[in-house]
Structure formats: structure tokens, C-alpha cells
Amino acid sequence: MKEIHAYGAQASDANLEALNIKRRDILPNDVKIEIEYCGVCHSDIHQVRNDWGNSKYPVVPGHEIVGRVAEVGKDVKNFKVGELVAVGCMVDSCQECDSCKEDLEQYCENGMVATYNGNDKHLGGHTFGGYSEMVVVRDKFVLKVPENLDSAAVAPLLCAGITTWSPLKQWKVKKGDKVGVVGLGGLGHMGVKFAHALGAHVVMITTSPSKAEDAKRLGADEVLISKNEEEMKKHQGSFDFILNTVPVGHDTNPYIALLKRDATMTMVGAIDEVDLHGANLIMGRKRLAGSLIGGIKETQEMLDFCGKHDIVSDIEMINIQEINKAYERVVNSDVKYRFVIDMKSIKN
Amino acid sequence: MKEIHAYGAQASDANLEALNIKRRDILPNDVKIEIEYCGVCHSDIHQVRNDWGNSKYPVVPGHEIVGRVAEVGKDVKNFKVGELVAVGCMVDSCQECDSCKEDLEQYCENGMVATYNGNDKHLGGHTFGGYSEMVVVRDKFVLKVPENLDSAAVAPLLCAGITTWSPLKQWKVKKGDKVGVVGLGGLGHMGVKFAHALGAHVVMITTSPSKAEDAKRLGADEVLISKNEEEMKKHQGSFDFILNTVPVGHDTNPYIALLKRDATMTMVGAIDEVDLHGANLIMGRKRLAGSLIGGIKETQEMLDFCGKHDIVSDIEMINIQEINKAYERVVNSDVKYRFVIDMKSIKN
Missing domain, CATH: 3.40.50.720 (NAD(P)-binding Rossmann-like Domain)
Known part of the structure; x- marks a missing residue:
């Protein structure tokens, strides 16, 4: 089993079992993404430190995810293997309430499913985020990333x-x-x-x-x-x-x-x-x-706008092994302006 | 000189001089109103007690005024002697700023003139309100009162x-x-x-x-x-x-x-x-x-709506001599729902 970092866990394939984390089998509408980059949000720190009193352990943080499609379910029409995609703060919602119908899934009246520490509908327990090699997400919550952008610096756009x-x-x-x-x-x-x-x-x-x-x-x-x-x-x-x-x-x-x-x-x-x-x-x-994050449609519009206007985040890249130090620096406002984890490093 | 009530002054014609209060001569756009009724607003009490630290004495409170036109200036076209009219919380504004142009005189960027304790543009000093026999007001700040309504119970509509x-x-x-x-x-x-x-x-x-x-x-x-x-x-x-x-x-x-x-x-x-x-x-x-009161145009719309829907305030009528007791009852929330002064009593 790989090191579990002081404030959270990294869900490398090598330590999934030790962490008692399962990935679900690909459902007809699922997209499996090989994660390339994951941004470090201040809320990651709050969650792993249980500052809000609602954390579930192990916490695998990370909701600023950019990667490539590794596999798609049989009903997925919108994504192809190899495509550059992203996942933000949500991985599911009821799709039936007024908020969902108005493309405001973040206010889902039945509770949106947060990318990590949310209630996993499929396997029970809680969801695990982007400090990981892979993530499986319902297609409606997967975003397309303009290929002209620096994909590492895209990650923070998702939150x-x-x-x-x-x-x-x-x-x-x-x-x-x-x-x-x-x-x-x-x-x-x-x-x-x-x-x-x-x-x-x-x-x-x-x-x-x-x-x-x-x-x-x-x-x-x-x-x-x-x-x-x-x-x-x-x-x-x-x-x-x-x-x-x-x-x-x-x-x-x-x-x-x-x-x-x-x-x-x-x-x-x-x-x-x-x-x-x-x-x-x-x-x-x-x-x-x-205002709380944004809906999926609006997030795609933002990414498209960023592609057109060449906008990304200012980032500092780190390896997952540097995460605890990065957290300290975030807490001290010592980053310009977002840490992004190069997720290849999880295999080190 | 008539009694000056403990918390403020009543500007009966008989005691104007003692109070050092002048009414301006009628200007071309002025309307002189013989006051019939004046509502008692909680802010009257704050002002006469100097709760907000900006009161100027003598305070003659009252900004829920209903009465009949007694005289009009030579350029006044919109009002006739004898007409039932009302005055609310403002008696003037610059008429030139964006707020005034948008019919939102209450947010006048050069400062609206409050009906009492405002800065008097014409005579200097401060303005005097509706606990009085008469009031002189620029025509743009005079409202028309639907004749079908109980005019005493109209007074509180003005604030x-x-x-x-x-x-x-x-x-x-x-x-x-x-x-x-x-x-x-x-x-x-x-x-x-x-x-x-x-x-x-x-x-x-x-x-x-x-x-x-x-x-x-x-x-x-x-x-x-x-x-x-x-x-x-x-x-x-x-x-x-x-x-x-x-x-x-x-x-x-x-x-x-x-x-x-x-x-x-x-x-x-x-x-x-x-x-x-x-x-x-x-x-x-x-x-x-x-939100702060409303503009003059909107106030007229409200009065017209009230005329159409037969809406007035629930009131308890008092004589001016009962004002101090009424104030105590307002402070104790013991009124359903607004005191209105029968201004004829000022001559008692």
C-alpha cells in the first residue's frame, strides 16, 4: 500500500484495496477518465481536515479534474476514447427537479452528488475525487476541454x-x-x-x-x-x-x-x-x-469561452508527494494562484 | 404660544413665531395645503427623541400628510384649490441626477429633501413636517388622493x-x-x-x-x-x-x-x-x-391602486394633544396599526 497522505488519501490503483475503495463497473452512460491533472482547492483542505464536521474517511479530495477518456459505456454518444475532458464539483444529480431542468444541477433539490465526499448512488458509501489515477462519471457531468488550452492550467477552471x-x-x-x-x-x-x-x-x-x-x-x-x-x-x-x-x-x-x-x-x-x-x-x-459554482451547461460555456479567449488559471504544478506542503502554502495564501497536481506522479 | 409637546413641536399657526418657524411665500410651482390628517410613523419618534443623532430642533414631525389644496403658485397646472392631496416623506429633490430622472427621487444623488428635518432649500435651516395646520410643497411632490377613500386612513399610505x-x-x-x-x-x-x-x-x-x-x-x-x-x-x-x-x-x-x-x-x-x-x-x-420608501410616480400609482381596490390603512384616530401617549403606545407596539392625528385638533 502506498503512503496515505496526512490530510487525505491518494487513490492510486496500487492502494485502492487498502483504502477499501471500489470503482464501479462502467454503466451504459458512464465515462471512465484517466486523470492527468487535478487542481487543489481550499475546500479540499477543509474536507480532509474535517473543518466542516461532515467529512467521511478516507477522503480522496479533488474536484478540478482534467484527463482523457479511457472507456465509455454503451449508450455514451458524446465522448470518444482519447478525448480531452474535465470533471468539476459534481458527478451526478436527480435530473428531475426544477433546478436540474433549468441546468442548475448545483442546486438540485434532491441533492447533487459531490465529486468527493458525496453520497455514492451506485456503490453506497461516499464518492472519491480526483487525487487518483482514474474516475468514473456519468456522461452528463463530463465536460469537453478545448484542445488549444494548456490542460494542466484548465483544471482550476472546474471550480x-x-x-x-x-x-x-x-x-x-x-x-x-x-x-x-x-x-x-x-x-x-x-x-x-x-x-x-x-x-x-x-x-x-x-x-x-x-x-x-x-x-x-x-x-x-x-x-x-x-x-x-x-x-x-x-x-x-x-x-x-x-x-x-x-x-x-x-x-x-x-x-x-x-x-x-x-x-x-x-x-x-x-x-x-x-x-x-x-x-x-x-x-x-x-x-x-x-452563488455556488455553476451548472454543467454553464461550465461548458465557460470552457468554450476560455478556449476562444485563451484563458486558463495561473498555476504551480506539483507532484502528489508534495501535497501536504502545498496545503500549508494554500492556508498561508502562498500560491499564485492554484496548485495543480501532475497526476502521473501518483505512480511514483 | 401653544404647548410644545414633550417630544416635538406642533406648528399651529398660533405658535409659529414662538417656534421660530416661517412658511415660505408661495413660489410659482408651490402648492399650499391645509392639513386634515397626519399619520404617526415610528421614525417621528426616533427623530424627536434624537435616536439617530441628527435631529434639529424644534422638530415638527409628520410625513404622512393628507389635506386640501388651499392655494397654488402661478405655474401650477396640475392642482386646484380644494382638491384632496397628500405629501409623503419627501418635499423636493434635485430633479437632475439619474435617480431623479428615473423617478426614484428617494435615492436622489444630491440628497432628497425630507419632509421634516431636511435641509430647506428656500429659507435655509430645516424643514417642518405635518403636525401642523399648513404645509407648502413643490407641486412635483404633491400626490392626488382618490376621493372614494377614507382620507384619514389614507395618511399612512404615504410612508x-x-x-x-x-x-x-x-x-x-x-x-x-x-x-x-x-x-x-x-x-x-x-x-x-x-x-x-x-x-x-x-x-x-x-x-x-x-x-x-x-x-x-x-x-x-x-x-x-x-x-x-x-x-x-x-x-x-x-x-x-x-x-x-x-x-x-x-x-x-x-x-x-x-x-x-x-x-x-x-x-x-x-x-x-x-x-x-x-x-x-x-x-x-x-x-x-x-428598499427605501418609493418614488413620487410610484407613490401616485400606489394611491391609484388603493382607490381602485379600496385599500387604506387600519388606523386609530387621535387629537394632537394625545401625541405623547400615542408615542408610548407605538413604542410598545400597542396600535392597530397606525395612529392618525386629526389635525383640526391643533386649533383646540
């Missing part, structure tokens, strides 16, 4: 990408809009790239002056240091939309003050208590919203 | 009415929608009446089982006791819109849990810190919004 893309599209960000992106991490750096590509005037809003240069390289037109009250005041009431990627509880009031009347700030990361003063919404008829 | 009408219209509440109204006070009782008249399935959400019967009389189809966790759970994820009239800081999370995916709760009263957990917005792509 960090779609999480920021979806609210920008939902709130119809368009050419000329003044869009703020709060926080420059894995999510924020994708938010800047997307908002820029959509033609918005992008303002990176950050506590760290040191991030200014990089934000501009990524596509920000301006950088607003949120600790600078004078600067914040100058931008008051001027934003058409703000994408807030802060991953922890925080004071939303200074950002809401930046919004125009009738404008919205969408939070995508703060699954925690936030500070909010009602008057700040009432006085300008403003809105605080949330 | 409590428009404050609840505006978000119901903004968020397009329509026949068959499941709409929650949180809190059964001056605002809430109007919210129930309006949502019912718009054809919604109205659920009164309250902490007080004692309010159930009255809520149904006002038009609620169901009453949901927010302290009953089991009942709250049954309604989870089922509301198309929630109008939250709670006037103080509170925990918004149990109400957000009631919303469907993509649905909105609008707060109209909580100008205070509220409790909010980010995950509750993120997990169902929900929205927490605010």
Missing part, C-alpha cells in the same frame, strides 16, 4: 473558474461595467480574468498593496486598497457589480458602500457569519447575493 | 404604504406567488393588504401567535409562527419573495432559509446590524436586499 464565471454571467456583467473583485486568490484571479475578458472596467479590491502589480498583469484596470479609507470613499456608489471572493466571515459594509443604487455584490466564498448593516442595503436599494 | 408597495412591485410579486411578510405592525399590515391585492398567497410571519386572527382578517392566507422551528422547517425553500418589515437588528438567517432558490428578501425597516450567514445566500443563490 475556481466556474464559481466566478457564474455570478458574472448571472448579473449580466458587460462591456463598460465597473466591476470590483474582492480578494486575489484562486477565485479572485479568475474573476479578474473573466471580468476583463467580458469587457468590464475591473477594479481589484484587496487589503494588500503588494498584490497591485500582479492584479494589473491579470487584467485589472485599477487596484483599490480596501484599508485606505480615502480611496474607498472616492469609489463610493460607483460599482455596477462586485464579486466577493473572500473565503471567510468579514465585514461586508465597506464593499456595499461601493455599489451603485440597485447594484449587487455576490459572495462566493464566505460560508460563515458576515457583518452587515441593514441601512447600507436600504439606502441605495442594494443587494447582497450568493 | 407605511409606499415603503411596502415599492419592493413588492420592484420584485414583481404577482398572482400565485408565495409571499411572506415578516412583522405585523404599521408597515407589515400594509404589506399583507398589498400582497393579497396583488393576488399572492400571503404568509404572515410573526413571533406572536396572538396576531394570527388579525393577520387573516387583513388578507393573510396563512400565519407562520417564526419561533416554531418545526413549522419553519415545513416552509423551508418555498417562498418566492419575503418582505421583511422588522424595524430593528435581527437574525435574518431563519427567513432566508424560507426562500426558494434565486428568491429575494427585502428589508425595509432594519436600519441596524443584522445577523447573516454567507452560506445561506450562497447555497441557494439567494438575495438579501433593501
Whole structure:
């Protein structure tokens, strides 16, 4: 049996049995994917450390998966062996509720099946993610990856990408809009790239002056240091939309003050208590919203957009053996901007 | 000089001089109104007690004004002497900014002029409200009152009415929608009446089982006791819109849990810190919004709707001499549902 890493497990074929992990036999609508790359999401760390209290062990994390089709079930028409494909945060949903019918499987009313630590419909127990050699996924949850993109750098699009893309599209960000992106991490750096590509005037809003240069390289037109009250005041009431990627509880009031009347700030990361003063919404008829990843159709649209506009994540590649060190660096915000595991290394 | 009431002043003609209050001479676009009735809004109490720290004395409160036109300026074409009219929370705005041009004078970017304790453009100093015999108002801020309605009971429509009408219209509440109204006070009782008249399935959400019967009389189809966790759970994820009239800081999370995916709760009263957990917005792509009174055009539309549907406020009439006692009862939520001052009593 191979090493089980301190915070989770790697499901190499060599240690599947030791981990008591089975892969299901290929069903008529299944696609078996040989994983080439898997991004490292902060939620991987929360899950393997059981920060949310709902982890099931062994945890095999990973929901930013890129690989090649290795085998398809007999009813699969849309994918061929050898095709470059991807899997994100979901591997199944009921397909029957209103949310599924509206292509919003992430809000499936019967519960979408998360790529890892979800409830496995077929084998019972829980699902296992992308820190693995292979994954078997229902065809409807497999995405096509444009071949012109650097496939390793595509991996983070499957979570960090779609999480920021979806609210920008939902709130119809368009050419000329003044869009703020709060926080420059894995999510924020994708938010800047997307908002820029959509033609918005992008303002990176950050506590760290040191991030200014990089934000501009990524596509920000301006950088607003949120600790600078004078600067914040100058931008008051001027934003058409703000994408807030802060991953922890925080004071939303200074950002809401930046919004125009009738404008919205969408939070995508703060699954925690936030500070909010009602008057700040009432006085300008403003809105605080949330958004969770994106639906499968929308994820494909994002990948196609990325293919067309040559957009990928900024990544740092690692071998699976470096994962624990990488986790420490993610926790310390010491990565530009996403670690991606070269999954060939799992055989080392 | 007449008595100046403990918490504010009554601007009877007999004591104007003692209060150092002048009325401006009628300008070409002014309408002078003989006030018949003035509603008592909770914000009157906040202002006269200087709860918000920005009161200017003497405070003459009152922004739910109904009366008859006594005189018009030479350029006024829209109003005639003797006509039944009303004035709400605003008496002027710049008329030039985007908000004014969009008929949203309440968000005037140069600052709307509040009916009392606002900055008087003409005489300097501050404006004086409806606890008075007369008021002079720019014609654009004067509303027409349908003659078929009980004019005393119309007064609260000018604040409590428009404050609840505006978000119901903004968020397009329509026949068959499941709409929650949180809190059964001056605002809430109007919210129930309006949502019912718009054809919604109205659920009164309250902490007080004692309010159930009255809520149904006002038009609620169901009453949901927010302290009953089991009942709250049954309604989870089922509301198309929630109008939250709670006037103080509170925990918004149990109400957000009631919303469907993509649905909105609008707060109209909580100008205070509220409790909010980010995950509750993120997990169902929900929205927490605010709304402040309504524009003049929208207020006229509301009054016309009320005329057509025979909607007025439930009121308890008082004389101005009873105002301090009435304030105490408002503070103790002991009024169904709005005090209205019979302004003839100011001459007593």
C-alpha cells in the first residue's frame, strides 16, 4: 500500500484495496477518465481536515479534474476514447427537479452528488475525487476541454473558474461595467480574468498593496486598497457589480458602500457569519447575493469561452508527494494562484 | 404660544413665531395645503427623541400628510384649490441626477429633501413636517388622493404604504406567488393588504401567535409562527419573495432559509446590524436586499391602486394633544396599526 497522505488519501490503483475503495463497473452512460491533472482547492483542505464536521474517511479530495477518456459505456454518444475532458464539483444529480431542468444541477433539490465526499448512488458509501489515477462519471457531468488550452492550467477552471464565471454571467456583467473583485486568490484571479475578458472596467479590491502589480498583469484596470479609507470613499456608489471572493466571515459594509443604487455584490466564498448593516442595503436599494459554482451547461460555456479567449488559471504544478506542503502554502495564501497536481506522479 | 409637546413641536399657526418657524411665500410651482390628517410613523419618534443623532430642533414631525389644496403658485397646472392631496416623506429633490430622472427621487444623488428635518432649500435651516395646520410643497411632490377613500386612513399610505408597495412591485410579486411578510405592525399590515391585492398567497410571519386572527382578517392566507422551528422547517425553500418589515437588528438567517432558490428578501425597516450567514445566500443563490420608501410616480400609482381596490390603512384616530401617549403606545407596539392625528385638533 502506498503512503496515505496526512490530510487525505491518494487513490492510486496500487492502494485502492487498502483504502477499501471500489470503482464501479462502467454503466451504459458512464465515462471512465484517466486523470492527468487535478487542481487543489481550499475546500479540499477543509474536507480532509474535517473543518466542516461532515467529512467521511478516507477522503480522496479533488474536484478540478482534467484527463482523457479511457472507456465509455454503451449508450455514451458524446465522448470518444482519447478525448480531452474535465470533471468539476459534481458527478451526478436527480435530473428531475426544477433546478436540474433549468441546468442548475448545483442546486438540485434532491441533492447533487459531490465529486468527493458525496453520497455514492451506485456503490453506497461516499464518492472519491480526483487525487487518483482514474474516475468514473456519468456522461452528463463530463465536460469537453478545448484542445488549444494548456490542460494542466484548465483544471482550476472546474471550480475556481466556474464559481466566478457564474455570478458574472448571472448579473449580466458587460462591456463598460465597473466591476470590483474582492480578494486575489484562486477565485479572485479568475474573476479578474473573466471580468476583463467580458469587457468590464475591473477594479481589484484587496487589503494588500503588494498584490497591485500582479492584479494589473491579470487584467485589472485599477487596484483599490480596501484599508485606505480615502480611496474607498472616492469609489463610493460607483460599482455596477462586485464579486466577493473572500473565503471567510468579514465585514461586508465597506464593499456595499461601493455599489451603485440597485447594484449587487455576490459572495462566493464566505460560508460563515458576515457583518452587515441593514441601512447600507436600504439606502441605495442594494443587494447582497450568493452563488455556488455553476451548472454543467454553464461550465461548458465557460470552457468554450476560455478556449476562444485563451484563458486558463495561473498555476504551480506539483507532484502528489508534495501535497501536504502545498496545503500549508494554500492556508498561508502562498500560491499564485492554484496548485495543480501532475497526476502521473501518483505512480511514483 | 401653544404647548410644545414633550417630544416635538406642533406648528399651529398660533405658535409659529414662538417656534421660530416661517412658511415660505408661495413660489410659482408651490402648492399650499391645509392639513386634515397626519399619520404617526415610528421614525417621528426616533427623530424627536434624537435616536439617530441628527435631529434639529424644534422638530415638527409628520410625513404622512393628507389635506386640501388651499392655494397654488402661478405655474401650477396640475392642482386646484380644494382638491384632496397628500405629501409623503419627501418635499423636493434635485430633479437632475439619474435617480431623479428615473423617478426614484428617494435615492436622489444630491440628497432628497425630507419632509421634516431636511435641509430647506428656500429659507435655509430645516424643514417642518405635518403636525401642523399648513404645509407648502413643490407641486412635483404633491400626490392626488382618490376621493372614494377614507382620507384619514389614507395618511399612512404615504410612508407605511409606499415603503411596502415599492419592493413588492420592484420584485414583481404577482398572482400565485408565495409571499411572506415578516412583522405585523404599521408597515407589515400594509404589506399583507398589498400582497393579497396583488393576488399572492400571503404568509404572515410573526413571533406572536396572538396576531394570527388579525393577520387573516387583513388578507393573510396563512400565519407562520417564526419561533416554531418545526413549522419553519415545513416552509423551508418555498417562498418566492419575503418582505421583511422588522424595524430593528435581527437574525435574518431563519427567513432566508424560507426562500426558494434565486428568491429575494427585502428589508425595509432594519436600519441596524443584522445577523447573516454567507452560506445561506450562497447555497441557494439567494438575495438579501433593501428598499427605501418609493418614488413620487410610484407613490401616485400606489394611491391609484388603493382607490381602485379600496385599500387604506387600519388606523386609530387621535387629537394632537394625545401625541405623547400615542408615542408610548407605538413604542410598545400597542396600535392597530397606525395612529392618525386629526389635525383640526391643533386649533383646540
